[in-house]
Amino acid sequence: MNTSAEKILPWIPLDDPAENYHQASKLSRWVNDSSSAMYAYDLMTDPEAIASFGVPSSNYPSAEHYPLANSRWGSSISSVLRNRHSAQSFSNAPVSFQDFSTLLRESACLTESYGRGAPSAGGLYPIDIYLCITNVQGLPAGFYTLATHTATLHKLEVSTEPRQFLKESLLFNDLAAHSAFHLFFIASMPRLRIKYGQRSYRFALIETGHLAQAMIMCAQEAGLASCPVGGFIDQKIDDLFCLDGVEQSVLYSVAFGQPDFSRAADVRTSQNQK
Numbered sequence: 001m002n003t004s005a006e007k008i009l010p011w012i013p014l015d016d017p018a019e020n021y022h023q024a025s026k027l028s029r030w031v032n033d034s035s036s037a038m039y040a041y042d043l044m045t046d047p048e049a050i051a052s053f054g055v056p057s058s059n060y061p062s063a064e065h066y067p068l069a070n071s072r073w074g075s076s077i078s079s080v081l082r083n084r085h086s087a088q089s090f091s092n093a094p095v096s097f098q099d100f101s102t103l104l105r106e107s108a109c110l111t112e113s114y115g116r117g118a119p120s121a122g123g124l125y126p127i128d129i130y131l132c133i134t135n136v137q138g139l140p141a142g143f144y145t146l147a148t149h150t151a152t153l154h155k156l157e158v159s160t161e162p163r164q165f166l167k168e169s170l171l172f173n174d175l176a177a178h179s180a181f182h183l184f185f186i187a188s189m190p191r192l193r194i195k196y197g198q199r200s201y202r203f204a205l206i207e208t209g210h211l212a213q214a215m216i217m218c219a220q221e222a223g224l225a226s227c228p229v230g231g232f233i234d235q236k237i238d239d240l241f242c243l244d245g246v247e248q249s250v251l252y253s254v255a256f257g258q259p260d261f262s263r264a265a266d267v268r269t270s271q272n273q274k
């Protein structure tokens with residue numbers, strides 16, 4: 001059935017992709033002012049923001065309300081969750097090999113008896129872990145991949161200087177400057193496709209999130225600082241690790257290091273651990 005617009009202007013396609021681009025390229029104060037401390041709160045309460053971006057799930061004024069009970073803190077997991085935050089910088093101090101190993105073993109390495117700390121769709125483990133090591137005691141600086149079934153690091157033969165690589169590949173220089181190690185999540189899509197077909201990409205993203213969260217919690221438990229980093233130049237990472245960027249490609253990354261006690265947020269970490 002022709003719409004009236006199609007009858008009047010039959011040569012103009014109604015699904016013109018330029019409409020998407022035009023809409024997506026519009027600027028608004030929300031997009032430009034994301035550094036505002038009120039940003040998240042405004043998004044949930046400001047009528048203009050709600051009209052533009054949708055009603056948050058908590059805004060159903062006429063629905064019955066059931067406030068949650070107060071938290072009962074006490075377990076180590078709850079204190080890790082409460083104290084977690086994303087570091088904005090790191091100190092120059094190294095991370096011990098013991099802390100580094102524990103973090104990777106508990107979150108990502110497979111054991112025969114109990115699997116691993118982060119779940120994996122179908123137990124296919126399609127997310128590979130590559131590391132840029134800059135300041136871990138006992139480990140030469142360089143690039144590594146982690147064999148999760150044997151809990152062993154393999155040093156890659158790459159001549160690129162690791163710290164310089166981080167500075168050139170990340171959009172956030174403070175995070176690149178003093179981290180002790182930076183971890184990249186690499187999806188190997190064929191490993192998922194054999195079972196999940198076109199659902200694979202979705203599962204790859206979800207699993208990466210599980211792994212990153214497990215690692216961030218392990219870091220918090222060990223008193224280390226961390227920051228998830230989605231701001232990186234994909235091509236540089238893929239090229240360094242010789243990935244084709246399609247079948248195998250970087251999805252996400254996390255920077256780890258010792259807390260920078262000169263920054264307010266990191267001082268909070270140390271106080272909470274006392």
Ligand SMILES: Cc1cc2nc3c(=O)[nH]c(=O)nc-3n(C[C@H](O)[C@H](O)[C@H](O)COP(=O)(O)O)c2cc1C
Nearest residue numbers: 084085086087088171172175227228229230231232
């Ligand atoms: C998917 C994702 C990507 C992120 N990428 C970056 C990043 O590139 N640079 C950065 O400084 N922080 C990054 N962050 C951290 C967020 O800025 C941070 O989580 C947010 O400000 C809330 O602070 P909190 O983690 O301390 O609660 C990222 C977080 C997520 C979940």
